[in-house]
Amino acid sequence: MSATRKIMAQNVPSNRVISTFPEAYDPLTTIYKKSNFHPKVKAACSENRTGTVGLKICKAVLVGDVAVGKTSLVNRFCHDVFDRDYKATIGVDFEVEKFSILSTPFTLQIWDTAGQERFKSIASSYYRGAHVVIVVFDISDESSISSISRWMTDATASSDHPVKFIVGTKKDLVSKAACQAVEERVKEIALSLGAEYWSVSSKTGENVQKFSFRCVSLTFDAAVLREIESNGQVSQKQIGTIKMERERTDMYETRKGKMKVTCCKT
Numbered sequence: 001m002s003a004t005r006k007i008m009a010q011n012v013p014s015n016r017v018i019s020t021f022p023e024a025y026d027p028l029t030t031i032y033k034k035s036n037f038h039p040k041v042k043a044a045c046s047e048n049r050t051g052t053v054g055l056k057i058c059k060a061v062l063v064g065d066v067a068v069g070k071t072s073l074v075n076r077f078c079h080d081v082f083d084r085d086y087k088a089t090i091g092v093d094f095e096v097e098k099f100s101i102l103s104t105p106f107t108l109q110i111w112d113t114a115g116q117e118r119f120k121s122i123a124s125s126y127y128r129g130a131h132v133v134i135v136v137f138d139i140s141d142e143s144s145i146s147s148i149s150r151w152m153t154d155a156t157a158s159s160d161h162p163v164k165f166i167v168g169t170k171k172d173l174v175s176k177a178a179c180q181a182v183e184e185r186v187k188e189i190a191l192s193l194g195a196e197y198w199s200v201s202s203k204t205g206e207n208v209q210k211f212s213f214r215c216v217s218l219t220f221d222a223a224v225l226r227e228i229e230s231n232g233q234v235s236q237k238q239i240g241t242i243k244m245e246r247e248r249t250d251m252y253e254t255r256k257g258k259m260k261v262t263c264c265k266t
């Protein structure tokens with residue numbers, strides 16, 4: 001590993017280090033059959049001496065009906081907290097998480113969009129260029145299942161082959177049997193939409209880190225592979241960089257009490 005990459009990787013906390021490829025929630029039904037990083041990605045990460053692969057930044061977008069648990073999922077993963085009180089997202093919220101994957105620095109921008117219809121046009125303006133789209137629904141709320149396809153279609157329309165997930169939240173609120181019944185149904189929907197399915201609970205934390213690591217690893221693998229295949233080799237300066245075509249510095253005051261800077265549309 002080059003000295004630069006070693007220093008960058010050291011800045012990442014140990015719970016953001018990924019060295020083995022995480023398993024799918026259900027390896028038998030996932031659309032993403034891979035169980036390891038692509039050999040070219042592994043080679044790029046181990047052979048690249050310039051550290052340029054480590055500049056990779058990807059964009060994740062979470063969508064789904066009102067109050068299904070999008071913000072709670074982000075908060076559990078990013079801050080390991082859970083708030084039982086509901087505070088609607090106004091427009092979009094934004095988080096940045098840094099990882100070390102195969103000893104390579106990787107940054108994920110996480111865009112948590114509002115489920116309320118009145119924010120649809122603001123929220124949808126942030127879908128563009130997503131590397132990963134996560135459609136969230138509430139396992140305990142039947143009606144949120146029927147919106148999954150629409151959210152997936154809308155959120156992926158302006159991105160180039162994003163990695164796709166469907167995540168059922170609030171697993172803690174339903175019995176095992178009820179959860180399995182929902183899973184069977186939604187796994188079918190996931191396959192038809194080319195997405196991978198997960199059930200999680202942001203309240204207990206069940207599966208949140210496993211899902212997040214799987215999401216980050218698939219996104220990293222796809223993004224680095226795409227760069228390698230489009231550039232022909234990995235030791236180019238532009239590898240791993242994403243051009244910021246447009247920068248926005250709009251500020252939204254959220255009811256969650258934070259000022260969110262919404263910027264960097266890729």
Ligand SMILES: Nc1nc2c(ncn2[C@@H]2O[C@H](COP(=O)(O)OP(=O)(O)OP(=O)(O)O)[C@@H](O)[C@H]2O)c(=O)[nH]1
Nearest residue numbers: 067068069070071072084086089115170201202203
């Ligand atoms: N029991 C339980 N409650 C949850 C879980 N996830 C979220 N909630 C609760 O569900 C409510 C809505 O959660 P949010 O994360 O704010 O939902 P959201 O999808 O971001 O909502 P919008 O911003 O309006 O789109 C809150 O009261 C949360 O505490 C979970 O895994 N288990």
